[in-house]
Every structure is written in C-alpha cells, then in structure tokens.
Amino acid sequence: MMGAKAIIGVTLGLALGLAGCGRGEKTDREPGADVPIVTKARVEGEPVPSPTLDAVKARGRLNCGVHEGLVGFAYIDNRGAWRGFDADFCRGMAAAIFGNPDAVRFVPLTARNRFEALAAGQVDVVWRNSSWTMERDTAGDLSFAGINYYDGQGFMVRRSLTLNSATELNGARVCVQAGSTSALNVGDFFRARGIAYQPVTTADEAAARQAYADEDCDAFTADISALAAARTTLANPEQHAILPDVISKEALGPVVRRGDEQWTSVVRWTLNALILAEELGVTQANVEQQTEDATDPRIRRLLGVEGELGERLGLSKTWAGDAVAGVGNYGEIFERNLGTQSALDLARGLNAQWNSRPGGLIYALPLR
Template sequence: MRTGGVKVRTAALALIVTLAVAACGRGGREDETADDTAAQTPTEAPAFNSPTLQTIKRRGRLNCGVHEGLVGFAYTDNRGQWRGFDADFCRALAAAVLGDADAVRFVPLTTSQRFDALRSGRVDVLWRETSWTLSREAQEGIRFAGINYYDGQGFLVRRSLNLSSAAELNGARVCVQQASTSEPNVADWFRARGIAYTPVVKANEEAAREAYAREDCDAFSADISALAAARTLLTNPEQHAILPDVISKEPLGPAVKRGDEAWTSIVRWTLNGLILAEELGVTRQNVGTMAEESRDPSVRRLLGAEGDLGPMLGLSKDWMKDAIEAEGNYGEIFARNVGADSPLDLARGLNAQWSQRPAGLIYGLPIR
C-alpha cells in the first residue's frame, strides 16, 4: 500500500507539472500574439512642429552664424553689406521662412565660438565653412542639415620652392589653424607617410595667412576653398600655388542645434530646393514665369503651383519660389561667389550636379 501511494502521488505531481508547462506555453504564445497585434496597430505620426521656426517668426528675423571674414564665402563689402556663398544661403533661407531675404541678421563667429553660439540659441543656423563629422554631431550638440560644398584640405606654397607635391615638404614649417579639422588632418597625413614637419599653429585663418605671408612658415594648410580665398589677399597672388594633393574630405554645410528635428528638415529642404532648381532649369530670372507656365510636375511642386509641400513644413506654398527669387539656384550662387564669375574662379569639380558631364556629387533630394 505504501508503494502504491508513492506511485499515485508521483503520477499526480507529474500531471501537475505537465499542465503547468502547457499553461506557460499557451501563455507565452498568447503574449507573443498580443505583442504582434500591438506592433501591427497603426499609430499617428507626430505633428511637424518647430520651436525654432516659431521663435524666428515672432522675432521677424533669422539669425545666421557666418565666418568673420572669408572672401567668397562670407565677408562685408565696402558698403558694409554681407556677401558670399554662405551669406547668400542665409538670405535664401530667410526668404523661404519669412518671405523676405533681407530679414536676416549676420552673426560673425570665430571657429571656437561657432558651436556654442548654436547651443545657446544666439544663432538659428550656422552657415560657416564647417565640416560634417561624426564627433561634432555626437559631442557638440548639433545636427548637420546637408552639404552645400564638397571640399578637401590642401597646401598653399610659394612657386619659388618649385614643389609639385606635398610629399616634398619634408622638414617644412606648416601653418595651420587651431581648433579646426586642419590641425589633426595635417598631423595624420605627415605621420602616415613618415614625413617630418613643424606645425605653426595660429588662432584663426587670418593669423595663419598672415604668418605665411611673413614667411614664418613654408606652407599654409587649410580647406582648398579657404586657400583660394587667402591667395587673393596676398600681395602677389600669382607667386603662390595650391598643390594638387587633397589630404582629407571636408563636406561643408549648414548646422543647427540638436533637438529640433523639424527645423533641421526646413533647413535641409531649403538647401535641396536650391539644388533641385538648378537641375530643373529654374533660375532667378525665370522663376516667376516657370511658376505660372511650367507643366512639369516637379517644377510645379517645387514652386508651389501644386501641392501643399510648403505648409507641411509650416511655411508658405511658394516658399521655394521666394528663396530662388532672392539669390538664384545653387549654380547661380556658386558661380557668382566662388566660381567662374568670381575672383576665386573655383571649378565646379565635385560640386557639379550629378547629371552634368563630368558629373559631380551635388544631388537634390526629390521634393514631392
């Protein structure tokens, strides 16, 4: 009898364990099914709302951070008016956001000031020869909205040195700007090739250029666009040459404060609209006619003749028409300030449209 009792109790215990396991299995499947159902439940997209845009509209002015003085990109003319590639993009953005290209306050910033000015809200957008890098997005509290100039770092030298390559700068003194990508780029390039050099570090581009002019260094290293600008300011520009070596990638573009995704999108799509306008043949001169007469759906959407793309961003229907009327399309802004129609006379190169021959990297995202 005692043996039989043990068997009965053992069998009962085994049955309880089996039922419990089965129940757990059913419960797990039910939970998984519930999770799958929840995952498939449609949710509404969050509202597109930009606190920065609202602040700009209340203020009635865009605050745009620019270089304190770089020929071709951001500088004041003899009447005190801001000119240049970056300055024109600031005006185009003001026109897109406020309908008035003159509703912009230019805030000149040094290299060390620029990111703090964004974080503190002193400027709404930074359009100042700033390279898009991972560390800057991760550590500086900013977001890049796009690329409007593909650049690279190079070397400016005196023609009298008869150099054909930067590899011949063994033992040279090289002027670079402090607190920029230029300083570590030069160090990496020379170290990777086992070439000795002496860095001459200066507080800003102007100081580095002046040191080079005084022959305190044998070469000046910076973004090639900045070197082209610096050369125009030297006493005898023709006596200086930019070496063919490009030692880094420097994708330059507008940056905004992290935390306002909608404002990032507004800056991004304004830039892309100017790029797309060149691709579609929309210019400062014909934009009005194109808005009224074009039958191309891409042109009509770009200029607000159909669709409500501007209002999706919290802007007017003809936001891009206003931007293009202000300063022209990307190609016009490039040619006038840094390209063939400017003292810098920089080739389009990588900054040519993707559809041109030879093709560049400028590619407007579809506005639809």
C-alpha cells in the same frame, strides 16, 4: 453536394468565427502591428511644432552664423554688405521663411566659438564652412542638415620653392589654424608618411593667412577653397601655388542645435530646394514665369503650385520659389561667389550636379 460558392462561404464563416473567438488571447505579435501609425499632424497636414522656427518668426529675422571674413564664402564688401556663398544660403533661408532675403542678421563667428554660439542660442543656424565629422555628429548637441560644398584640404606654397607635392615639405614650417580639423588632418598626413614638419599654429584662419603672408611659415594648409580665397588677398597672387595633394574629404554644410527636428527639416529642405531648382532649370530670372506656366509636376511641387510641401515645414506654399527668387538656384549662388563670375574662379568639380557632364556630387533629395 454543396456548390463551390457554398463551400467558400462556409470556409470564410469558420475563419471569421475563429478570429472572433481568438480575441483577447496572447499572441507573438505587437498590438496594432498591422495598423499604420497616423499622427494628428499627418492626418490634418499640420507641421510639427518648432521652437526655433517660432522664435525666428516672432523675432522677424533669422540670426545666421557665418565666417568672420572669408572671400567667396562670407565677407563684408566695400559697401558694408555681407556677400558670399554661405551668406547667400542665409538669405535663401530668410526668403523661404519670410519671403524677404534681407530678413537676416549675420553673426560673424570664429572656428572656436561657432558651435558654442549655436548652443547658446545666439544664432539659429551656422552656415560657416563647417566639416561634417563623426565626432561632431555624435557629440549630442549638433545636427548637420546637409552638405552644400564638397571640399578637401590642401597646401599653398610660394612658387619660388619649386615644390611639386606636399611630400616634399620635409622639415617645413606649416601654418595651420589651432583647434581645427585642418590641424588634425595635417598631423595625420605627415605622421603616416614619416615626414617631419614644424606646425605653426595660430588662433584663427585669418592669423594663419597673415603668418603665411609674413613668411613665418613655408606652407599654409586649409581647405582648398579657403586657400584659393587667401591667395586672392596676397600682394602677388601669381607667385603662390596650391599643390595638387588633397589630404582629406571635407563635406561642408549647415549646422543646427539637436532636438528641434522640424527646424532641421526647414534648413535641409531649403538647401535641397535650391539644388533641385538648378537641376530643373528654375532660375532667379524665370521663377515667376515657371510658377505660372510650368507643366512638369516636379517644378509645380517645388514652386507650390501643387501639393502642400511648404505647409509641412510650417512655411508658405511659395517658400521654395521665394528662396530662388531671393538668391537664385544653387548653380547661380556658386557661380557668382566661387565660380567663373568670382575672383576665386573655382571649377564646379565635385560640386557639379550629379547629372552634369562631368558629373559631381550635388544631388537633391526628392521633393514630394
């Protein structure tokens, strides 16, 4: 009788022989179904080519589309410099690409022409409080690279009207920007409740703010952050109140042209790097020291001490650290432009980190 080892050997031999005889025969499996597809870029660690990134590098600066003037988000200060939450994300991208946060040209865009300017190549990315919607996402020429601010639409009214809710605006004149999601949302809100109202549509948000200031309408509707910004520009801000009603979900974020996935990744991961930096305690003040001393593998990957994350994007090893050094982490950007260090004094709310107390919706994808 054959021993156990001999039986196993014969069995393996027969199996291999049958497999060899079966070569070339048709099967139900796709060719190479068990073989992982490894691209040249993945094998050699080379980034996928990005026409946009190549053009930005050749030009020597980032062309960044921003709001034409919204306090807290993008505006020109009294020294002639661009400031604001979105403006700082533009600078963060410039720092990630060039190691220089000032290697950026700010291009002011209206709500109507922002996506046209992007499609025409006038800007490389739009950081302009743009809501991520299904219609925009499926139009075929835009890609949202992430969310940097969670907002919602509300109403601002004069305190003298003694209103407690937007449901009391029956017959009221409501200023709203034409061609915006705000105009669509306010129509849905009143129609669903059977409330009559008179829309006072304007060409842009600035005109809507001015119409409200001139008392051409009883209420002004826009994203709550925009209302907070508008209130700071009024003659007597304390005489105006933002009602508690939040009538929509507005996920705001950067927009790029569809078709250049590598460039989308550059924008997406720069945003995520700044969010993760806050979560891990990496700040503008300590990023250099963290690069030298950090033992946490997540921080070491973020700052390019370990791994090749920057190379995968077509950037340097220090891309994320350069972004933090240039503008600070997400929390620092928020606080100086929108939070306690700003005129808006907005609470973090939904824009708090996921693991804070109370927690928010800001969550970085893993950098690894």
